[in-house]
Amino acid sequence: MSELHQIGKSREQLDQEAAALLKVIEEKKAAGQVLSPKERLAIPPQEMPAQDPIARGKTVSEVALGYSEAQARLEAERCLNCKNEPCVKGCPVQVPIPRFISYIQKGDFKAAVDTIKETNLLPAVCGRVCPQEKQCQLECTVGKSLKDVGKAVAIGRLERFVADWERENGKVTPPTVKPRTGKRVAVIGSGPAGITVAADVAREGHEVVLFEAFHKPGGVMVYGIPEFRLPKSIVQAEIDTLKKMGVKIETNFLVGRTRTLKQLLEEDHFDAAFVGVGAGLPKFLGCPGENLVGVFSANEYLTRANLMKAYDAKKAATPIYKSRIVAVVGGGNVAMDAARMALRLGAEQVHVIYRRTREEMPARAEEVEHAMEEGIVFNFLRNPTRILGNEQGRVVGMELQQFELGAPDASGRRSPVPIAGSEYVFDCDTVIVALGNESNPLLVKTTEGLVVDKKGRIVVGADQKTSLDAVYAGGDIVLGAATVILAMGEGRRAAAAINELLAKK
């Protein structure tokens, strides 16, 4: 198990231990000595302080508390500043990682965060929700030398630290913007892909309007990822930076209905458009009983809880279903978020139902561990065959079938095989379906000539250009449901192509 299982040390303890070690290093440096790679590898990886697992199950406040200054500076000293920068190659938006970490080593946190913002306008978000163990930290030389990706330099936590430091100390400055070019770009969807495009295009001096259907910008960062993983005030603060760059945000605007994409390009004088509308259409189980009262898509459950703040029943007008025993079907991050949210909303028992085993779960290891610490029960090798209701049409249970693992499938994961006759009844009053999302067909349906594949994903070239002139797309509407950072990577490529196109116009 990784460091995460050694929970128990308080924030103060961790800070004091780090400060003591840091003092030794600082004295060495002051004496003109240089730390050898061996000495850097000997520095212990800094553990992230977290709220107590039992207490946090009752509130929506953030679980992970963030590094102290001493912890951040000590963790930064573990970076070897590799010439070939393998970590940068692992980052979908190519944050200059060794450069920003070297500023932390010098104690210049503002220079560090400004360095990140050269390519990533959402460091406080990415530092929290990126699967770093599969990206930048997977490539880290320190992790490789110590033969444990869990011991790689904690790039994400450092990114989070400097972004939080900047915001909490009132030192946020928007990136510089070139003189106005008079060209206009419509960005449709204000999730991670759209925000990245808006920032990169605005930097070049183009006028950007960001269109959002919801009443708040941020996409999955505001409706999907819960407060306890990503506080909404932080998302808001990062989006405010966009506004300071001159980006206009139009909420309550559904492209395809309020105006069509064609109207934006032909009548409203936009020179280019980026489509980053995500994959928001939830999949359901396709089994009997799924229209019973008490069956929800994870999207609905999380939107009610996060965006509509139903967790605060006194203040929020939006209701949320009162549950005693909740069953969440699925094994991804969304399933973990829904399960952990249900617990915070007062459910007595929360169960995760997953067809495979823990090894095959697509959710981040850290989230699974957090969920287990909080008391969520995992039922592996199970899948519902039908949902059972009472005479009022409300859920009272599910019939679950047992599975075993068969041969690996095309994706390399061992496929689940149902065991005949193994069905049994599982009592629950709420079922949350977290089986993933498909692309929302609305924009495609109302845009003639936009080519999509069989699954409704927009087809793009290497530069993210769609079948339509001056229209680019990226993020989940192209990839299918993926991650925040992959969406941002696509956004960066699209923005570069849009900037190139507009330079020629």
Added chain:
Amino acid sequence: MNRIVKKTQLSAEVFEMEVEAPLIAQNRRAGQFIIVQIDSEWGERIPLTIADADPQAGTITMVFQTVGASTHRLAAKQVGDYVENILGPLGNPTHIEQFGTVVCVGGGIGVAPLHPIAQAMKAAGNRVIIIIGARTKDLVIFEDRMRKIADELIIVTDDGSYGRKALVTEPLKEYCSQDPKPDLAVAIGPPIMMKFCAETTRPFQVPTVVSLNTIMIDGTGMCGGCRVSVGGQIKFVCVDGPEFDGHQVDFDNMMTRLRAYKDKEEEDHHVCHLELQIESMEA
């Protein structure tokens, strides 16, 4: 932000409001709806139909009944106040063509969403018969406006205080029994009314369009809170509808799902009524 330019109380619990929403006024078509939210922080998102629109003035008209906390708060707003968020137009527009004779049936507040559809049906050259139903005389809305459109207008009330003492299904059945029978029926109102309208037209095989009013959150297809079973398939009212073939809709399941949050709604309704009473006592 959408400024309220006109407010009229149509009956004890029904209000009509004209609000500035220029883009929706320009692009909306019959059958479409909006999502309204009074405040971004704590307000809920509620679906309301667009009863009318004036593209020149840039305004839309919404008609709503005070049934819960949000509609009560909306009703308390005055001309010059703002509605923080309005999203639309949403849903598929009504399929309008020259069918021949169209019977439009509206129950209670459902007469408001029926209005633009009846208007468009008339403009497309149909003979339009309108049946308006209400519990009692005071709850009959839009009579004058509907009279302007209708080739024939029938009003029924449950208690016989105005028009015929009947349910809407009675005159509907009479029209279906005529030769030639109507080419299309459109029914909008409480789910139970739409269900019985569909049952009335079924034996006559008169195609029947209903406009469903399920629970909604986003209204853009991303949550499935509004899902209904139509012909055995899951459909999302907000993007696949709101109009469906009334003969295919599982109304019983829809009504069950509408009751999901009944406890909270009843509590809110009770509290809101008390607050209104206190306000009127203070005034």
